[in-house]
Amino acid sequence: MAEKQSNEPLIDSDKLIFGIGQVQTITGVSGRQLRYWEEQGYIAPIDQQKGTQRQYSMHMLFLIFHIQRYLKQGFTLQSAVERARQFDRQIPVLRTFLKNQFNGVEVEDDKSVIDFGYKDDTHQQRVYGVVENDRTHFLIKDIDETSK
DNA sequence: TTTCTGACA
């Protein structure tokens, strides 16, 4: 099996730009709301000159999407923004962790196993994430020095 | 056609 699949050529998310029309279609947030949120300092388009058409990064699109999700759940705009921002701060952390720990996943019909690499620098145990249907759990295996 | 700003039955 292939050991390393250095996944570098991912899409530059910074190059994915959306106009206010696309943002409305994707997130369901009206242009009027987007301009109001911007006026309140909650969101910001990509730096552009005044009077020109707004452009939003994919990152901002996600933020807008989450603000709207919390809004639908009944939160006020202010608290929805707070929660969206908190969530936003967690993404880079998860990304870094997965980037360093993810070592591939074996997909099977009834059960799939995610390889999270060694438990620590001692390299004596390996951690796996097991996915069965909708249930998940961790699995730690001891590494026997004799094989491989 | 779409978006921008400002205003308000």
Next chain:
DNA sequence: TGTCAGAA
């Protein structure tokens, strides 16, 4: 927040 106007 929606919607309408007048301009770009």
